[in-house]
Amino acid sequence: MKAWKTMMTGATAVSLAAALAACGSGGGSSPEQSANPADGNKQVEITFANWISVEEGTKEAYNQLIADFEQKHPNIKVKSIGIPFAQFKDQVLVSSAGGNPPDVAMSNQNFTPAFDGAKMAEPLEALLGADMINDIVDGSKAGVTFNGKVMAMPWAPHPSALFWNKTVFKQAGLDPEKPPKTWDEMIEMAKKIAALGKDEKGNPIYGIGENGASESYTGNMLMRIAYSYGGKFVDDKGAIVYDQGTALKDSLAYIKDMIGNKISPKGAMMKDLRPMFANNALGMLVDGDFGRTNFRSMSGKGEAFDKEWGVTTVPAGKSGKSETVFTEHQLVVAAGSKHKQEAAEFVKYLVSKDAMAIYHKLNGVMSSRKSIASLPEMNEDDYAKVFNEQMKTASPLPAANPKFDNAMKTSTDMIVLVTEGGKSPEEAISTVMPKIKELYK
Incomplete structure (x- = not known):
């Protein structure tokens, strides 16, 4: 291959x-x-x-x-x-x-x-x-x-914001007009949606779509999650501080929970998640401003599909404000x-x-x-x-270093280790972060 x-x-x-x-x-x-x-x-x-x-x-x-x-x-x-x-x-x-x-x-x-x-x-x-x-x-x-x-x-x-599928919310007994306002509410709602199991055609329904494929965009989205947990990738001088504090560990624990418990699909790319959202197999998705056009097209319903979803700012996490990247x-x-x-x-x-x-x-x-x-x-x-x-x-994105894209792709190894390799967030960080720091040398 x-x-x-x-x-x-x-x-x-x-x-x-x-x-x-x-x-x-x-x-x-x-x-x-x-x-x-x-x-x-x-x-x-x-x-x-x-x-x-x-x-x-x-x-x-x-x-x-x-x-x-x-x-x-x-x-x-x-x-x-x-x-x-x-x-x-x-x-x-x-x-x-x-x-x-x-x-x-x-x-x-x-x-x-x-x-x-x-x-x-x-x-x-x-x-x-x-x-x-x-x-x-x-x-x-x-x-x-x-x-x-x-x-x-x-x-x-x-900028990445939170889309929610009103049809799926309604199926899960959630208020379709009330998206989550906090990170914890988002997780709770995602779990309620995933509890639906499968749709009438036997397709699995997931609560939220988080990227898990080995590509640099997945690394960007992991960083977005880390921001919600109060972290950052580099300090003001450009030195990597991604592994300092608990933000990266908490982010990987969240990913491990979402993917490991089938609340989010495993190994997904954004091109996989978008049609799932557009076809009522995904309750929530953090995506960019081109989402509306994609969802209209992928649903096959055009502008009529706009009634079935909403968009809001990313729920506030540990920092107390809506954290995201563009x-x-x-x-x-x-x-x-x-x-x-x-x-x-x-x-x-x-x-x-x-x-x-x-x-x-x-x-x-x-x-x-x-x-x-x-x-x-x-x-x-x-x-x-x-x-x-x-x-x-x-x-x-803190992308001044020419190796930033490589670092983002390498960082996805941490997701693979916790979701497929049975490793703890701490083990994944200790395995991968030295490689990212070596890239920046």
């Missing part, structure tokens, strides 16, 4: 490199504020490595964004390089190291440190201009600043791009008011720009208000 996975990864890398090479990399540039290249008659093609064009929930938004951009910029053509999220970081790094970087690449708080460490990213102050750089929400700007330079443009922060989508202009001005125009468009209006309408996403996040159309309903409220207490 491992050999097959390696072969597939290599094949994907070759495929991506070939696709990028086939696009050509001729010259051409455009004035910073111009919609068209300097040569008004020549069309320039730029490549955009992304994962939203290959995910069902965001395909339509992607298509509309590209169509609107190309209509506004007739001399710039965008060629999509769609890569599944799980393979994204490695494939972009491989293609860039091979001399075929995409002109623009999606990124997030896990990937950008690696792209910066590999010198794949171009500083953006000169390309985007001071007005746009200064318009970035402070927390987001800090997360993309390396050695004093802004290396990625924050696009859409995705996993931000970001945009990188490749240092090796031969079309940096056109690439910059594309980035400017994607974070513009027009583009965010499209993305927000279709997927409910927020904006990382101060001037846009405050617009009435970005706060038009209770759904948007919940996520804007959640942003007030959401923490950016």
Whole structure:
């Protein structure tokens, strides 16, 4: 199985490199504020490595964004390089190291440190201009600043909030209009839901969905839980303090309880949990602001499904407040791009008011720009208000170290040890944390 996975990864890398090479990399540039290249008659093609064009929930938004951009910029053509999220970081790094970087690449708080460490990213102050750089929400700007330079443009922060399934709540004898307000209430409700056992088709019903698969996103979600127990990953100087105090131990004990007692499914990825929630097999799920679009699609009921669920801020834990993280989508202009001005125009468009209006309408996403996040159309309903409220207490991932993504994936070994290896939280921590600290050296 491992050999097959390696072969597939290599094949994907070759495929991506070939696709990028086939696009050509001729010259051409455009004035910073111009919609068209300097040569008004020549069309320039730029490549955009992304994962939203290959995910069902965001395909339509992607298509509309590209169509609107190309209509506004007739001399710039965008060629999509769609890569599944799980393979994204490695494939972009491989293609860039091979001399075929995409002109623009999606990124997030896990990937950008690696792209910066590999010198794949171009500083953006000169390309985007001071007005746009200064318009970035402070927390987001800090997360993309390396050695004093802004290396990625924050696009859409995705704070994680708590979705609850009203249909499942009702089946479990819970008030469908009253989600949990505290962490302990959430656990109690999850156990009542899991006590339902199975639905009429014999499918298991779970109380809450916690990530358990061995991937870096699972590590992000473990950190989110640790925040609720009063912990943090690094101190103000960047030193790892994840294993200090009781927060990580308490978080792993919670995971062990939820998965071990079948209150949450074992080894699940978010792509497994979302359709379970949308099909009434899961009572609660902590997910980002694109949840509404995903659930509408996966339920097969469209907007009618909105009546069957609600969303609220993450219940207060040990810290006494709603603790969560935001996993931000970001945009990188490749240092090796031969079309940096056109690439910059594309980035400017994607974070513009027009583009965010499209993305927000279709997927409910927020904006990382101060001037846009405050617009009435970005706060038009209770759904948007919940996520804007959640942003007030959401923490950016502490991802300054290029090995952060690797550390997050390694941290999932602790979940495997307590849920499948029969180890205690203390044993899991003592086994895995030295490996994470070694990575940071």
